[in-house]
Amino acid sequence: MAKRILSTLLALMMCLGTTGALAAEEYSLPIAEPGTVELTYMGSDSWCPNVSFKDGLPVQNAIEEATGIKINWDVYSSDLELVIQTRLAAGVNLPDITEIPPFDSTIGVYRYASNGVLIPLNDLIDQYAPNILKLFEKYPSLKAACTSPDGNIYALPGWWGDINEVVPDYIMIRQDWLTKLGLEMPTTPEQWYDVLCAFRDQDPNGNGEKDEVPVVTLNLLATKFFMTGFGFPTNADWWTEDGKTVYYPVDSRYKDFLAWLNKLYTEGLISTDIEGTQRQQVVAQDRAGSYCHDPSDWLAGFDTLCAEANADCDFEFVPMIRGENQEEPLMQKRNSIWRYFGVTKDCKYPEEAVKWIDFCYASEQGQMLYGYGVEGLSYEMVDGKPQFTDYIMHNDVYDPFLALRSIGGYPCYAINDPAQAYLDCFKGSKVETVGNEYKGKMVEPFPTMLGTQEESDLYSEIWPDLQTYLEEMFINFVTGSESLDNFDQYVENAYSMGLEQIIAMKDAQYQRYLSVVGQ
Amino acid sequence: MLANHPARVEKRQNALSRLGYNLSKDKHLLLIILPTVLFYLLFCYWPMYGVVIAFKDFNISLGILGSDWANPLFKHFSSMVNSYYFPRLLRNTLIISVEQLLFNFPLPIIFALLLNEVRSKRLKLVAQTCSYLPHFISMVVVVGIMMDLLSTDGLVNQLVVRMGGAAIPFFNEPDYFRTLYVGSGVWQEFGWNSIIYLAAIAAVDTQQYEASIVDGAGRWKQLWYITLPSIAPTIITLLIINMGWMLNIGYEKIILMYNRATYETADVFSSYVYRKGLLDAQYSFAGAVGLANSAVNIFILLLTNAISKRTCDISIF
Numbered sequence: 001m002a003k004r005i006l007s008t009l010l011a012l013m014m015c016l017g018t019t020g021a022l023a024a025e026e027y028s029l030p031i032a033e034p035g036t037v038e039l040t041y042m043g044s045d046s047w048c049p050n051v052s053f054k055d056g057l058p059v060q061n062a063i064e065e066a067t068g069i070k071i072n073w074d075v076y077s078s079d080l081e082l083v084i085q086t087r088l089a090a091g092v093n094l095p096d097i098t099e100i101p102p103f104d105s106t107i108g109v110y111r112y113a114s115n116g117v118l119i120p121l122n123d124l125i126d127q128y129a130p131n132i133l134k135l136f137e138k139y140p141s142l143k144a145a146c147t148s149p150d151g152n153i154y155a156l157p158g159w160w161g162d163i164n165e166v167v168p169d170y171i172m173i174r175q176d177w178l179t180k181l182g183l184e185m186p187t188t189p190e191q192w193y194d195v196l197c198a199f200r201d202q203d204p205n206g207n208g209e210k211d212e213v214p215v216v217t218l219n220l221l222a223t224k225f226f227m228t229g230f231g232f233p234t235n236a237d238w239w240t241e242d243g244k245t246v247y248y249p250v251d252s253r254y255k256d257f258l259a260w261l262n263k264l265y266t267e268g269l270i271s272t273d274i275e276g277t278q279r280q281q282v283v284a285q286d287r288a289g290s291y292c293h294d295p296s297d298w299l300a301g302f303d304t305l306c307a308e309a310n311a312d313c314d315f316e317f318v319p320m321i322r323g324e325n326q327e328e329p330l331m332q333k334r335n336s337i338w339r340y341f342g343v344t345k346d347c348k349y350p351e352e353a354v355k356w357i358d359f360c361y362a363s364e365q366g367q368m369l370y371g372y373g374v375e376g377l378s379y380e381m382v383d384g385k386p387q388f389t390d391y392i393m394h395n396d397v398y399d400p401f402l403a404l405r406s407i408g409g410y411p412c413y414a415i416n417d418p419a420q421a422y423l424d425c426f427k428g429s430k431v432e433t434v435g436n437e438y439k440g441k442m443v444e445p446f447p448t449m450l451g452t453q454e455e456s457d458l459y460s461e462i463w464p465d466l467q468t469y470l471e472e473m474f475i476n477f478v479t480g481s482e483s484l485d486n487f488d489q490y491v492e493n494a495y496s497m498g499l500e501q502i503i504a505m506k507d508a509q510y511q512r513y514l515s516v517v518g519q
Numbered sequence: 520m521l522a523n524h525p526a527r528v529e530k531r532q533n534a535l536s537r538l539g540y541n542l543s544k545d546k547h548l549l550l551i552i553l554p555t556v557l558f559y560l561l562f563c564y565w566p567m568y569g570v571v572i573a574f575k576d577f578n579i580s581l582g583i584l585g586s587d588w589a590n591p592l593f594k595h596f597s598s599m600v601n602s603y604y605f606p607r608l609l610r611n612t613l614i615i616s617v618e619q620l621l622f623n624f625p626l627p628i629i630f631a632l633l634l635n636e637v638r639s640k641r642l643k644l645v646a647q648t649c650s651y652l653p654h655f656i657s658m659v660v661v662v663g664i665m666m667d668l669l670s671t672d673g674l675v676n677q678l679v680v681r682m683g684g685a686a687i688p689f690f691n692e693p694d695y696f697r698t699l700y701v702g703s704g705v706w707q708e709f710g711w712n713s714i715i716y717l718a719a720i721a722a723v724d725t726q727q728y729e730a731s732i733v734d735g736a737g738r739w740k741q742l743w744y745i746t747l748p749s750i751a752p753t754i755i756t757l758l759i760i761n762m763g764w765m766l767n768i769g770y771e772k773i774i775l776m777y778n779r780a781t782y783e784t785a786d787v788f789s790s791y792v793y794r795k796g797l798l799d800a801q802y803s804f805a806g807a808v809g810l811a812n813s814a815v816n817i818f819i820l821l822l823t824n825a826i827s828k829r830t831c832d833i834s835i836f
Contacts, residue, residue, distance in 0.1 A: 085800050091579050102799060111800065115579040211672070220780075272671050272688040275778045345580075464799050465603050468782070475779045479691060497603055 024130035030068030031355045038070045039353055042084060043099035043341065044412045045075035048398070048405035052077075058374045059408030066365065069356050075413075088117055096347040097357070099413075100155055100340040105463070106145075106448060109340050110456040113154035118342040120152040124354040131362030132156070135416070140517035141447055145337050147516060149452040156361065157448070158338030158415030166419045166435035168442060169334045170235075171225055172299060172315040173290040177204040187319050189229035189260055196269040199289035205310065207286075214269045216288040219276035220475055223261055224248065225293045228329035229321040230257040236332040238446035238506060245446075245507035249470045250494055255487050258477045265478050274475065286310040290318070295334060296434050297401055300426065304399060317434055330443045337448040338415055361414040371421025373409045388425055400425040449509035458505060462498035469497060573806035595807035604791065612787040612812075616765045618701045624761055626709045628754060631716035632742060647717070650710025658707075662775040665703055666690060690776070693784040700776060700785070715757070719750040755833045763820035766812050788812050 031037075045052050053060055053073040064070055074095050076083050081101040088098065094117065100108040112118045125132050136143040139161045146153050160167075178185060178195070181202050186192040196214035198204075205212060217223055225235045231253040233239065239246055248254060264270050273279065282288050283302050286309035291302065299315050306313035320329045343353050360366045372379040372386045379386040388400065395403040404410055404425060410417055419435075426432045451459060473490050476482035482490075542549065568583075573595055575586040589595060599605060630650065637643045653661070668674050669689040676686040689695045727745050736744065770789035777785035788808055796805020828834035 082797055085797065089579055089800065089802065091582060108800075112579070117579055272691055274691050274780050278670070460799065460801060461598070464795055464801075468779075468794075469603065472779050472782050476783075479780055481693065481780070481783070493603075 024125070024127055024133055026130055027128060027355050027358075029066050029359075031359070032068045032349075032352050034068040035070075037068070037349050037352045038072060039097060039347070039349065039356065040072040040074050040095040041097045041413055042074040042087065042095035043076075043097075043339075044080050045073070045077040046405060046408070047410075047412050048402055051406050053408070053411070053413075057406075057408030058377055059369050059411065061408075062369055062374050063360060063366070067356055067359055069352060071356075088112060091117070094344040094346040096349070096353055097341060097343055097413075100342055103339050105459070106337075106340065106450050107456050107459055109148070109155045109342070109450050110453070111460075112342070113148065113152070114453065117344055118154040119345055119347070119350060120154055121156075121343060121354060122151075122153045124343075124350055125153060125358075128351055128355050129358035129362070131358050131364075131366075135159075135362045139336075141336070141444070141513070144513050144516040145448045146340070146450070148450045149455075149512070155340040155342035156357065156414075157340045158412075159336060159361070160334065160338055160415070160417055161336040163417035163419045163422055164333045164336050165442075166423055166439050167295045167297065167334065168317065168331060168434060168438040169293060169295040170331060171290060171292045171318050171321075172294070172302065173318050174199075174204070174288070174314065175316040176310075176312045176314040177289060180204055185318065187322060188324055189226070189321065190324075192226070192229070192321065193260075193264070193269075196264065196289065197267075200267075200269060204289065205286045211285075211287050212289055213271045213282050213287050214289040215264065216271045216279050216282050216291050217273070217276050218279065218291075218293060220270070220274045220478060221471060222276070222292050223270060223478070224257075224474070226261065226321055227253075227257050229323050230254075230260070231323055231326060232257075232329065233327070234330045234332045234443065235320075236446060239332070240446070240510065245503060245510050247499070247503050247506070249474065250491050250499060255484060258474070258487075259484055261478045262480055262484065266480050270478075274479075280305060284309060286313065291315065296431050296438075297422075297426070299434065300399065300429050300431050316430070331438070331441065333442040333445050335445045335448065341414065357414050361416050367416065367418050370409060370411065370416065371404075371418035372424075373404055373407050378404065378407055378409065386421075386424070388427075392425060393427075446506075447510060447513040449513055451505070451509065455505050455508070458498075458501055462502060466494065466497045466499060466502065470494060570806065570810050572803050573810045575803055577803045577806075589803065595804045596811060598804065599808050599811065604786065607783070608786060608788050608791055611784060612766055612768060612789075614784075615697055615700065615768055615787060618697055619704065619768075620761060620765065622701055622705050623708065623712070624758065626705055627712035628716055628750075630709055631713040631720060632746065634713070634717065635720050635746065636738065636742075647710065647713075651714065652710070653707040654711035656707065658772050659775060661703055661707055662772065665699065665776075669699070690778065691780045693781045696777065696781045696785045700772065704772075716750060716753065719753040720746055723749040751831075752833050755827055755831065756835055759820065759823050759827055759835050762823040763816055765819050766816050 045054075046057070051057065053071075053075055060071070080099075081103055084099060085101050088094065088101075100112060100118070102108055109118070113120075139159070142157070142159055142161060146156050148154055173185070173195075175185075177199060181198050181204055183195055183198055184191070186195045199212050199214040200210070203210065203212070215223070224237075227248065228235050232248065232251070233241060237248055261270070265272075271279070271282065273282075279288075279291070283291065284305045286306055288302075288306075291298075296317065299317065302315045303313050320331055322329050343350055343357075347353050360370070368386070372388070373392070375381065375386075377389070378392050379388050381387070392400050392403045395406075397403075398406055401410070401422070404421075410422075423432050423435050426435070473482060473494075477484060477487075477490075572583050572586075574589055574592050575583070576589050577583065578586045581587075591597075602608075634643055634646060637646065666673075670676070671686045671688050675689075680686055687695075689699065723746060727749075728741055731741055731745060766788070768787050768789055770787075770793040773785060773787060773790040774793060777790065789812070792805045792808050795801050796808075824834050824836070
């Protein structure tokens, strides 16, 4: 039964997907005779605490059974970037497939490709990866993001293009506190200020102590999500306005925004926990009034976290913050690109490696395993649709999403997270509701692109210091250790450190993006 | 011709047999030091060729020796000096180093001298043990304890609030960083560092004290005229060695303690190298910064050593 559904789906996909000629042939499973091919994967270990791919999780076992390829997991749950960087720099005993640091930029792809550590995958993909090609056709921005300026593909990114349609990432507020204090949902910066003051002063958690933290943050930098209240059209670092690429930290609107944040901070409305290390603790203690910011699955996660202290805890997304007389700002999707991964020069079976990636990353069967797990264990087919079992929906230890991760679902390698399974496992909860509500309403994130040699050199020369400076000054302005009188000096410094070149580079990449996706 | 002179041959043979004799006599001692020698050879001397990375444009697949020379050769050094953050890094590194020396160095000496005056053996033992226990606590735990105690709702701030003050976010204030960093270091290490002075004091000939008592010297005079001069060579040797480490502030504790709000006073060369070299993988640049740092260290070491040699005739080489 399951097979029939799958093949129907597959056929449907193919009909919808494309009419263009696909060069790659469908490969037959298993990809290799069991026991003949082993590949080493270096990267992040499972995102489910206390669970490791090394222990042979059900989903990974099922993938091994289907593909015949055994994966040796060289995976880490901390200091990942350092470990991989050191291993790659050593240049010997490379894994077959590796994640590519540094994770906060795309520069690693250029660096390791030009060093010859990563091999080009274009021909292999064209020949052996029919499903990846289909994915490229469905998402031109994915293809744009992995095509180097020289036209080669050296790496693929973890892909959240599908799931981000239904996972808004924004600021949450305690709806139950608003109701309790008889307050309206705030939308403008002025209303926000009043609400936060009320949270601070009127003891909404009712313990008689003034211990509420009106704004808890992922880290202090995350408070830039409030920017839309000051004329910014969207809540992102980069966007385009009138065809020009704009970066937020030297925009004229930025100063007013900083002044507002500074007021909030000095009046004790924003958490002083700058790196956000205690955020979960504060939420769990029923002290957080609002939270800035995390993806929507945390709406449920935080309620659970706080449940012991207050069973009525109810986090809700707030509407986009906007200034008076301002056009409706647009919510930008979370970036669809997450950590590139590629095949190294030491890989003895590049063909099998690409087929394995194709199976996990893009095939219908692989996606089923990623999103729904293993039939019989995590889901059953009911009326032709997969339905999660109690093991997932009512797990003793985990919430549904984490339960999926605990058996190896939604893995953190070759990521391509399916959206429907995500909604299904949050069925009937507010996570599903907001997912459907925001679907189609968010704008695409500023495209991630790979740099040319000049761009990469420029970037590694300028960006680290500049980034430190911009972030540090944001924090100094907000906490008040730097006076806003020095704002002009700050802008001048940023330009002298090469900001203009960085903006020009991003703009060039944006133009390349447009030409690749054909707009 | 000279080499075959009979006297010389005999002398060489003598030397050889003496060496053989010494080797076999001290073989146990040599065995004991072997791991240390191997450690230094393997982990300190062998990797040293890698400093050339500071003069190269490091390419992973070509390796350190195979990579092209940087053009110009001192490219990475000049980009370090021209970096926007260079003055701040230099300032922070110097200030923290000096503060560390100022507090970390004399306190163990004072503590050892004080401990030496304690009459009760039991009290002495307890005080000593308690003082060096923190040395065995991992740095991560120490910083964790500090963060707990000093967080805005931690014990210290609860006291501050109870007494009518406003909670201070200690770890977000650049002004507190150095005090916290140096203070916790002193707390952790002064007991441990005093052990060597206690040993030196224990080695002082008791007859000297007895003689001075006969001459009518009190406790204070004994300390000033016998104990201190006796341990002075130890103090000066350790001072020279400490000076050699002057600018070597370990990045580990810094990165545990700092955040973007305290970079202003906390960011030092080693933490900068960590961010830029390891996180951004700019190995050549980081190598240059590290090399410059070590060069300054050696310079300070030689300078201190020379001064000490000239003024009080104590030197480490």
